[in-house]
């Protein structure tokens with residue numbers, strides 16, 4: 001029992017605390033004075049992703065999509081459209097499953113399979129990765145040679161339709177500050193989400209983009225926001241200890 005608890009701590013809880021609280025191994029927030037990066041998870045979706053792309057085009061916004069590999073395979077035209085319209089495409093696993101419930105080699109296989117699907121469509125291999133629910137396991141720290149892990153600094157509960165667009169809009173406008181990485185969802189079919197939630201997100205986003213433009217906010221892709229400093233890694237001693 002104690003062994004199991006220790007395993008859970010090292011495999012799940014400590015990586016979670018290190019990445020979310022201390023930014024170890026993951027990027028959460030930029031330091032650009034007027035930049036904000038919008039990111040959209042869980043798609044592509046056959047109904048909402050095209051509407052989102054229309055909205056982003058209308059407001060001249062370049063964003064980042066963390067796509068689910070199996071859905072990218074199913075909807076290649078949407079992936080190609082994202083790419084052609086200048087958005088950055090990252091990976092959000094092959095299916096929307098937590099890394100806490102997968103072995104390290106399964107995570108790597110998921111990522112490489114998904115990256116290959118996107119590369120076959122766009123010609124560009126994705127190198128950014130957001131684990132579902134932001135939950136990293138211990139071995140995800142060692143992915144950094146292939147994939148940069150991205151979390152977020154602002155979210156607004158947009159995966160539930162109970163929020164309604166006005167609540168999402170107010171939360172976003174109150175919380176978004178320069179340098180923020182904003183998490184939103186263009187698909188509502190993942191566990192815990194509501195299928196029509198992106199409808200409300202899109203209504204809110206339209207108003208948010210109008211307002212942020214007035215504040216002279218520059219909308220950037222994550223690769224434009226991330227500075228060139230190396231990511232924080234675990235101290236050598238603990239890496240060595242955990243590899244054994």
Ligand SMILES: [Zn+2]
Pocket residue numbers: 041042092096132133190
């Ligand atoms: Zn997700």
